[in-house]
Amino acid sequence: MCEIKKAVQRTGSVLLFAIVLIVCICLAIYAKPAQAQEAELALISQNVIEDDGDLSPRIILEPYYYLTDRLGLWGYAYGEEEYASATVGPYYDFPFVNGEGLFEIGVAAGVETYPDDESGSYKYFSRFAGFASVDYKKFSFFSYYENGTSHDGWLRVFLDYHVTEHLALGVIHQTDDGTGPRITYTTATRIPLRIWVAPMFGEDDRVLMFSLEILFQKK
Numbered sequence: 001m002c003e004i005k006k007a008v009q010r011t012g013s014v015l016l017f018a019i020v021l022i023v024c025i026c027l028a029i030y031a032k033p034a035q036a037q038e039a040e041l042a043l044i045s046q047n048v049i050e051d052d053g054d055l056s057p058r059i060i061l062e063p064y065y066y067l068t069d070r071l072g073l074w075g076y077a078y079g080e081e082e083y084a085s086a087t088v089g090p091y092y093d094f095p096f097v098n099g100e101g102l103f104e105i106g107v108a109a110g111v112e113t114y115p116d117d118e119s120g121s122y123k124y125f126s127r128f129a130g131f132a133s134v135d136y137k138k139f140s141f142f143s144y145y146e147n148g149t150s151h152d153g154w155l156r157v158f159l160d161y162h163v164t165e166h167l168a169l170g171v172i173h174q175t176d177d178g179t180g181p182r183i184t185y186t187t188a189t190r191i192p193l194r195i196w197v198a199p200m201f202g203e204d205d206r207v208l209m210f211s212l213e214i215l216f217q218k219k
Helices: 002-030
Strands: 039-049 055-066 071-080 083-096 101-115 122-136 139-148 154-162 167-174 178-186 193-201 206-218
Touching: 071 101, 071 122, 083 122, 154 178, 167 193, 178 206
Parallel strands: none
Antiparallel strands: 039 055, 039 206, 055 071, 071 083, 083 101, 101 122, 122 139, 139 154, 154 167, 167 178, 178 193, 193 206
16 A cells, blocks of 8 residues: 555656646747747657667657747756656847858756655756757757756757758767667648657667657747
């Protein structure tokens, strides 16, 4: 009975955290201040197939909301089994080469939660993050890094060459998963759907990562 009670408490904590997070993101995106230009929410289902065949699913939320032509708010939320984190903060655009290129940078603060090894109860730690991205003609680069009081840093990097409007080839690196080539396809539908696959090579093993992303946009 004690084990069942602990499991229920852990599940309830994660569900409550996720519900509050989703509500806050939706309120931020669908609010309508006069200066707002546009908003985007990427709902990402990321899955990793391990060497032994086990499947490791993750959920990622990435909202972006313009307050002015260049200044906006962004967030990054990540969840997997017995772990969740979320950060939010400002970002700013820097166009270059007469507007042909765009450099973006953002910083954020938030929280992460996971169960304590001894008690099994969920603990909360502060989290800090930043991202930088560059888009120039057919090339795009994105990097995201977060760390906090738990001292467990996490880095995610993309570099892509857009062969066509809908097809891109590139490389990806993600902490704990490795580095590898990536192929991405984006549909030409009213609500874009992005699908990508990447074989990842780490220090000790190889995994296959694939992702399905739904992009909700408001202009």
